[in-house]
Amino acid sequence: RILELDLRKALANEEFELFYQPLVNLKSGKITTCEALLRWNHPVRGTVSPVDIIPVAEDMGLIVDLGRWILRRACMECMKWPENVSVAVNFSPQQFHQRDVLSEIRYALEVSGLPAHRLEIEITESSLLRNTQLTHDILSQLHALGVRISLDDFGTGYSSLSYLHNFPMHKVKIDRSFLEGIDTDRPLMLLRGVARLSADLGMAVVVEGIETNEQLELISADGTVTEGQGYLFSRPVPAVRVRQLLNASH
Ligand code: G
Ligand code: G
Ligand code: NA
Ligand code: MN
Numbered sequence: 086r087i088l089e090l091d092l093r094k095a096l097a098n099e100e101f102e103l104f105y106q107p108l109v110n111l112k113s114g115k116i117t118t119c120e121a122l123l124r125w126n127h128p129v130r131g132t133v134s135p136v137d138i139i140p141v142a143e144d145m146g147l148i149v150d151l152g153r154w155i156l157r158r159a160c161m162e163c164m165k166w167p168e169n170v171s172v173a174v175n176f177s178p179q180q181f182h183q184r185d186v187l188s189e190i191r192y193a194l195e196v197s198g199l200p201a202h203r204l205e206i207e208i209t210e211s212s213l214l215r216n217t218q219l220t221h222d223i224l225s226q227l228h229a230l231g232v233r234i235s236l237d238d239f240g241t242g243y244s245s246l247s248y249l250h251n252f253p254m255h256k257v258k259i260d261r262s263f264l265e266g267i268d269t270d271r272p273l274m275l276l277r278g279v280a281r282l283s284a285d286l287g288m289a290v291v292v293e294g295i296e297t298n299e300q301l302e303l304i305s306a307d308g309t310v311t312e313g314q315g316y317l318f319s320r321p322v323p324a325v326r327v328r329q330l331l332n333a334s335h
Contacts, residue, residue: 089145091127092138096150100126103158104321107330108173108291108312111305116334117312118205119166120173121159122321135175143179152180153189160197160204162324167335173205173235178212182219187226194230201231205256208234210242213252221252228253238293240279249286257283261294261315267303280309 095101105119125133142148156174163172180186194201206227213220213236227234235256236248240263249257259279266272276292283290292304295315304310319330 088133088137088141092141092145092147095125095127096147096154100128101151101154102126102323103155103162104323105162105172105327106314106321107319107327108314109318111301111310111313112308114334116170116331118171118173119163119327119331120207120314120321121155121162121175123155123175139177143177148177148180149183149189152176152183153193156189156193157196160193160199163199163203164197165328166331168203170331170335171203171205171233172199173207175207175237176212178209178215181206181208181212181223182216186223187230190227190232191230194232202233205233205235207237207258209237210239210245210248213248214243224252224254235291239283246282249283249288254288256289256291258291258293258314259283259310261292263292264294264296264300267300273303276304277307277309284309284311 102124103121104124105121107116108118108120109115110117123135123138125138127133139148142151159172159174163170190204194204224234233255234253235258236254237258238260239257240260259276263272263276263279267276280290289311290309291312291314292310293314295301295304295313295317297317301313301317304313322330
């Protein structure tokens with residue numbers, strides 16, 4: 086396929102770019118973390134979504150090289166930010182379960198000089214499905230290294246609440262689908278329940294996909310949700326722009 090041929094050349098041709106989307110502390114209004122989001126500036130097709138890139142890169146066996154590039158680039162970028170701002174990097178299940186995942190992460194920290202506690206690895210529930218003991222081991226070693234783990238898109242997929250207490254996790258990102266109908270009783274109670282549970286288990290709680298002030302007010306009301314992310318605060322933006330945002334907010 087054309088896409089595969091192009092993808093092989095894309096790394097060498099420096100056609101990939103990382104955009105960043107802030108996570109904002111709801112009390113202080115300050116940016117706590119910026120999530121790296123992959124973009125491919127294809128010479129003919131224009132911008133290609135990570136949804137189309139990652140699975141193809143996985144099929145081709147290119148995901149290790151691409152993942153290494155993403156991780157290093159994100160860590161290096163974070164070094165340009167204020168010290169209290171972290172970077173979040175998405176890992177697909179295949180990336181998370183690759184053999185040398187720990188060495189990859191250690192290496193990215195080493196070459197960039199980024200302290201481990203400023204790196205957040207975002208995994209989804211599907212990464213927790215397989216090889217339970219192995220998954221446990223990886224998470225424990227990441228903990229020992231000092232890297233943070235976020236459970237992304239929580240509430241989609243398999244949504245087993247047992248994930249929250251079976252696996253050590255620093256942060257839960259409640260999926261934006263929980264905002265649907267949030268101006269009515271039951272969806273709001275559901276979101277608050279999940280947030281409360283996560284907070285009681287000692288995790289930071291993020292709500293994703295916040296687009297309106299009304300949503301922000303409802304989410305902020307009981308003080309359980311620690312951070313928000315969504316178009317209301319900022320869309321994913323290029324690295325240069327995120328530095329401007331950080332200068333303005335810090
Ligand atoms: O940024 P956007 O909304 O297009 O992202 C779409 C999806 O692609 C999201 O689920 C996001 O987590 C995923 N994604 C974005 N960047 C990366 C990346 O660098 N690695 C992986 N594995 N997934 C990514
Ligand atoms: O799966 P993950 O949570 O990593 O996906 C992140 C994706 O969600 C990004 O591609 C980003 O473009 C998208 N996104 C971020 N904020 C919003 C929002 O407020 N509304 C909508 N519809 N999408 C968002
Ligand atoms: Na994510
Ligand atoms: Mn998400």
